[in-house]
Amino acid sequence: MTVYSEIGDLTPGQFHRFAQFIYARSNINLKEQKITLLSNRLRKRLMALNLKSFDEYFDLISGPGGKQELVHFLEVVTTNETYFWRTTANFTMLREEILPDLLRRFPGQKLQFWSAGCSTGEEPYNIAIELVEGMKRTGVFDFQIVATDLSARVLDFAREARYAGRKIDKIPEPVLRRYFRPDTEKAGYYRVRDDIRERVEFRLENLFETNRSGLHCIICRNVMIYFRREDQEVLVNRFYRALRPGGYLIVGHSESLHMLKTQFKPRNMKNGVSYFRDPDAIHQSVSPRDA
Numbered sequence: 418m419t420v421y422s423e424i425g426d427l428t429p430g431q432f433h434r435f436a437q438f439i440y441a442r443s444n445i446n447l448k449e450q451k452i453t454l455l456s457n458r459l460r461k462r463l464m465a466l467n468l469k470s471f472d473e474y475f476d477l478i479s480g481p482g483g484k485q486e487l488v489h490f491l492e493v494v495t496t497n498e499t500y501f502w503r504t505t506a507n508f509t510m511l512r513e514e515i516l517p518d519l520l521r522r523f524p525g526q527k528l529q530f531w532s533a534g535c536s537t538g539e540e541p542y543n544i545a546i547e548l549v550e551g552m553k554r555t556g557v558f559d560f561q562i563v564a565t566d567l568s569a570r571v572l573d574f575a576r577e578a579r580y581a582g583r584k585i586d587k588i589p590e591p592v593l594r595r596y597f598r599p600d601t602e603k604a605g606y607y608r609v610r611d612d613i614r615e616r617v618e619f620r621l622e623n624l625f626e627t628n629r630s631g632l633h634c635i636i637c638r639n640v641m642i643y644f645r646r647e648d649q650e651v652l653v654n655r656f657y658r659a660l661r662p663g664g665y666l667i668v669g670h671s672e673s674l675h676m677l678k679t680q681f682k683p684r685n686m687k688n689g690v691s692y693f694r695d696p697d698a699i700h701q702s703v704s705p706r707d708a
């Protein structure tokens with residue numbers, strides 16, 4: 418019988434093979450400091466599958482019969498940390514500054530938002546709540562949010578829309594009362610209100626393989642940090658093309674487009690920096706890597 422606690426960490430060579438494999442499938446750049454973390458997470462998969470070594474596991478996921486396990490593998494290597502009311506300045510900027518500008522530029526249109534790297538759904542639902550709240554000042558408008566992630570498990574969780582504990586701890590009490598309902602199926606859980614859930618469509622997509630277009634606003638927070646600089650540039654230029662001229666990109670508070678070659682115009686707003694696709698920009702090829 419295999420004693421899993423006795424399987425040591427990945428060797429640098431094994432780590433490198435897994436890291437390259439992860440990069441090829443997600444563009445996630447796993448740094449060598451993560452060797453223990455990855456070893457621990459993979460050990461759990463070995464145990465679940467009754468495998469004896471990391472090499473056996475690698476052969477499985479990289480072989481023809483590995484498709485099913487690949488889903489689990491990507492889940493153990495992605496970081497899905499998220500919660501409601503995370504970095505609210507982003508949402509205040511969206512509601513108070515970007516939204517009125519979008520309504521002015523695109524009167525009567527159904528506004529299209531994209532939560533890119535949405536994890537378990539808190540971010541897109543939070544955006545939907547902010548937009549509905551925004552209507553108190555702007556009047557009624559129509560909108561839709563598409564929310565995408567690489568991990569099937571987090572998307573299943575997101576579609577269920579049942580949350581508890583630290584995922585909802587930061588939600589102000591009146592908002593919780595208004596936009597959530599105590600879950601009748603799971604004690605201690607809250608479920609997002611039906612009309613808010615209906616605003617969000619979840620899709621399993623790799624950010625580097627989608628070709629969205631016609632968007633008014635993209636929110637991609639705490640995702641780009643996992644990518645190399647050159648891949649961040651590729652992604653940001655994809656975002657640029659996915660937006661309508663006059664649209665906005667919002668990134669996480671520890672992220673910036675500062676060092677990237679892009680046609681986005683940073684806009685200093687009261688609640689942070691947003692990135693604007695200027696309708697008056699003269700279009701040129703931004704980078705040889707903007708594929």
Ligand SMILES: C[S@@+](CC[C@H](N)C(=O)[O-])C[C@H]1O[C@@H](n2cnc3c(N)ncnc32)[C@H](O)[C@@H]1O
Pocket residue numbers: 442443444445495496497498499500503533534535536537540565566567568571622623624625637638639640643669
């Ligand atoms: C830390 S979470 C961020 C969640 C949310 N945006 C927030 O800020 O709270 C990062 C998410 O990005 C997803 N992700 C990473 N690489 C991706 C890729 N190439 N395509 C799609 N999603 C990806 C991960 O699966 C994970 O759920």
